[in-house]
Amino acid sequence: MEDDPLDKVGPFAGYALTQGGTGMEKLDLTNMFLDAMSNYWAGWTLTERSRNEDARWFIMPSIILTALSLEIFFKLLIIDSKNTYGRIHELNELWPLIDADKQNRIRAYATPLLIQTAQKNDADFAKYGITGMEHPSDFDECLELSSYAFEKLRYMYEWPKQKHREGWHAGPIVWAAAKVVLDLHPEWKNWRGAPRFQPMTSPDTPPTSPTP
Secondary structure, three states: OOOOHHHHHOOOOEEEEOOOOOOEEEEEEEHHHHHHHHHHHHHHHHHHHHHHHHHHHHHHHHHHHHHHHHHHHHHHHHHOOOOOOOOOOHHHHHHHHHOOOHHHHHHHHHHHHHHHHHHHHHHHHHOOOOOOOOOOHHHHHHHHHOHHHHHHOOHHHOOOOOOOOOOOOHHHHHHHHHHHHHHHOOHHHHOOOOOOOOOOOOOOOOOOOOOO
């Protein structure tokens, strides 16, 4: 039988998915990783631009790209868990499809950063006299509130009413998911953006853009 060319792209490429009718027949995990990382870096770049220019033009697209990167990281980990995800895009529905060991690793990486980020954001709001807007720091709450960010923020004009605090609180979870992916796939750590991949929201380790 002739070799499948997808199997030569990377060590885990070409993992077969046989869920009929979903359009998911073969997925190349190496390209999924690169797709997720490229969306992360694009979102980070827009976030950095928003610090120096009119934030209105950059914040929303930066969140949309970052939310998309988390969706792809979750889907990659679902495949690594030997599971399938069908047509699901919502983060809170993808999360249970990741096996418990990977979930625990993501929680361990993300939880300290979620707490730091919430404290920093609360302090920033207080500095400008904004009260009654405490930021969530619990992992499950942050994931739930961020689950529809990619869809709702992309078409925000169609969703005039959001649940209280619904939006995007999952920045540290993106970094944590990517960290777990790199732990499981050390062969990807030499990708030009991966060695300098840092948590976007950590005050102690600011990210650096990958070299061109």
